[in-house]
Amino acid sequence: MKAALLLLLLVSAGLLFRLDRAADRTPLPGWKPRLVILLCVDTLRADHLGCYGYPRPTSPAIDRMASEGVLFENAFSQGNRTQLSFTSLLTGTYVAEVRADRSLPPDRTTLASLLASYGIRTLASVAGGHLNHAFGFNRGFDEYEDKIDFASFHSTLPYAIRWLHEVARNPRPTFVFLHGYDVHSPYHKPLVFDRMYAPGYEGPARGVVMSGVAENKIWDGRLYDETDADASLPATRRLAEAHAASVALAPADVDAVTAGYDGAISYADLYVARLLDEVRRVGLERDTLVILIGDHGEQLLEKGFQGHGLDLDDRELHVPLVMWGPGGIAGGRRVRDVVELVDVFPTVADFFAIRADTPGTSLRARALGLPLSQKGPGRGGGGSALSACAAGRALRTADYRLVVAAPRQATGGYEVVDGLYSASDPAARHNLIGRPEMAAVARSLLEELETRWKSVAQ
Amino acid sequence: LRWFACLLVALVALNAALAVRWLALRRAAGPDDRQRFMALLGKVDADGDGRLSREEFLRTGGSAAEFERADLNHDHQVDVDELRTAFDREDPNRDPGQARE
Numbered sequence: 428m429k430a431a432l433l434l435l436l437l438v439s440a441g442l443l444f445r446l447d448r449a450a451d452r453t454p455l456p457g458w459k460p461r462l463v464i465l466l467c468v469d470t471l472r473a474d475h476l477g478c479y480g481y482p483r484p485t486s487p488a489i490d491r492m493a494s495e496g497v498l499f500e501n502a503f504s505q506g507n508r509t510q511l512s513f514t515s516l517l518t519g520t521y522v523a524e525v526r527a528d529r530s531l532p533p534d535r536t537t538l539a540s541l542l543a544s545y546g547i548r549t550l551a552s553v554a555g556g557h558l559n560h561a562f563g564f565n566r567g568f569d570e571y572e573d574k575i576d577f578a579s580f581h582s583t584l585p586y587a588i589r590w591l592h593e594v595a596r597n598p599r600p601t602f603v604f605l606h607g608y609d610v611h612s613p614y615h616k617p618l619v620f621d622r623m624y625a626p627g628y629e630g631p632a633r634g635v636v637m638s639g640v641a642e643n644k645i646w647d648g649r650l651y652d653e654t655d656a657d658a659s660l661p662a663t664r665r666l667a668e669a670h671a672a673s674v675a676l677a678p679a680d681v682d683a684v685t686a687g688y689d690g691a692i693s694y695a696d697l698y699v700a701r702l703l704d705e706v707r708r709v710g711l712e713r714d715t716l717v718i719l720i721g722d723h724g725e726q727l728l729e730k731g732f733q734g735h736g737l738d739l740d741d742r743e744l745h746v747p748l749v750m751w752g753p754g755g756i757a758g759g760r761r762v763r764d765v766v767e768l769v770d771v772f773p774t775v776a777d778f779f780a781i782r783a784d785t786p787g788t789s790l791r792a793r794a795l796g797l798p799l800s801q802k803g804p805g806r807g808g809g810g811s812a813l814s815a816c817a818a819g820r821a822l823r824t825a826d827y828r829l830v831v832a833a834p835r836q837a838t839g840g841y842e843v844v845d846g847l848y849s850a851s852d853p854a855a856r857h858n859l860i861g862r863p864e865m866a867a868v869a870r871s872l873l874e875e876l877e878t879r880w881k882s883v884a885q
Numbered sequence: 886l887r888w889f890a891c892l893l894v895a896l897v898a899l900n901a902a903l904a905v906r907w908l909a910l911r912r913a914a915g916p917d918d919r920q921r922f923m924a925l926l927g928k929v930d931a932d933g934d935g936r937l938s939r940e941e942f943l944r945t946g947g948s949a950a951e952f953e954r955a956d957l958n959h960d961h962q963v964d965v966d967e968l969r970t971a972f973d974r975e976d977p978n979r980d981p982g983q984a985r986e
Contacts, residue, residue, distance in 0.1 A: 432889070435896040439903065487916075487924065579977040609977070617975035618955070618968070619929045619937070621946025626929070690946065693925070697972065700921055 458755025471721030488700035502748035519772030519785030531563030539567030713754035741853035
């Protein structure tokens with residue numbers, strides 16, 4: 428009888444202990460994580476995730492992460508290509524072009540360099556390709572794993588999991604950059620993901636777009652195939668022949684392209700789930716901050732073409748930004764302010780109690796639900812996002828997007844070549860620039876773009 | 886002895902209540918990995934029998950070779966555990982140079 432009583436007491440104590448740990452979800456004020464993980468799903472558009480309102484159930488793990496953390500509804504990338512976006516993000520600066528040799532500018536402090544100078548361990552497991560160490564993106568990292576070019580999280584996540592176990596045993600503050608190309612075209616994935624949202628589809632988009640190299644082969648709603656055109660023929664003749672051989676895509680084909688992209692998101696989402704599982708499993712849940720981003724978006728035939736690096740509209744620049752850190756972040760909050768990926772640099776530094784002298788604004792206060800205490804010098808008064816590519820510049824506010832050409836060398840002035848679009852027109856289909864009632868808005872935005880770009884561009 | 890028995894009953898009741906609460910908190914923590922694959926299978930299992938036939942597998946994008954590799958017990962069906970194992974085994978890393986900026 429005494430033994431039974433003793434056993435019951437022990438079981439009670441054990442259950443109380445487990446219950447206390449499981450129920451301990453109160454965020455701590457002034458929280459400082461020991462581990463910060465920057466998790467980038469390359470080419471991930473915000474508006475194809477459930478937590479951003481997408482009706483298809485593409486992303487249950489990311490949705491859950493958002494419900495337990497803080498979601499930034501209006502986060503924008505500085506570039507519409509991987510290298511441009513990461514050159515900006517990892518240096519905390521605005522960049523219009525990457526150099527011809529595509530190296531990270533050697534004169535700029537990188538996020539990893541800054542953190543390492545404060546004794547923080549810096550680790551990266553990236554999917555090579557445009558982030559290959561040959562381009563300088565490894566600067567400041569203690570370890571930079573990029574063995575397979577254009578790899579999936581299938582290859583990059585195991586390094587992060589190994590490091591999680593090391594962090595659990597070692598109290599040294601650590602920064603981990605984890606990246607995968609799972610959502611980048613071609614969208615083909617193993618098993619059931621290619622057509623899980625378009626079962627049975629067998630049209631022209633199947634072989635080339637979902638399983639092959641088709642990026643930029645779709646133009647104006649037509650699919651162009653490789654041609655063995657006779658080079659001696661006039662260019663106009665070759666174009667005419669290519670056009671004649673092209674296939675007009677039907678709505679079902681367009682849907683299949685989108686379904687392939689969505690299937691790739693569902694594939695990547697399972698790896699996001701496994702990362703968070705492992706953080707919990709090693710007992711780092713209350714010491715870890717995970718910042719999930721996309722580096723740029725993707726055109727999915729809304730304007731007749733597919734891919735990225737093609738336009739400066741929301742399809743290519745509106746990216747997810749979700750922060751998960753149960754130790755300090757109260758779940759379920761959404762921030763509506765316009766923020767930028769250039770803000771990630773000072774935000775990560777701020778969570779490690781390091782002040783970053785970069786143009787972005789730390790989002791730590793917003794993430795923790797505290798009053799905004801720090802404002803970057805580059806940020807416009809009303810909250811706006813600057814983006815750029817070699818050919819153009821864009822300014823996105825809460826209400827509008829303005830797209831202009833790159834400044835003319837002779838005058839340094841900007842010219843509106845693309846247009847002015849409402850924020851409710853993310854595919855930038857309806858240009859408002861010619862409307863007399865919009866003239867004052869356009870002038871004001873152009874002035875803000877010029878002022879901001881001059882103050883921050885390097 | 887009566888006091889002792891009462892204490893025993895109270896402890897059993899307390900343990901039961903704690904266990905129920907702990908299980909509820911675990912459920913609130915979200916699905917485990919196997920449950921995620923059950924949800925995935927549910928999205929592509931056209932006839933709702935809880936397994937993927939070869940036809941269902943091919944209709945949603947899988948290849949015949951992948952199906953053969955996934956069907957570990959050779960019963961011409963892929964169940965949730967086989968799907969989960971196949972997810973871990975199938976290497977999606979593509980040929981370098983296919984992806985572009």
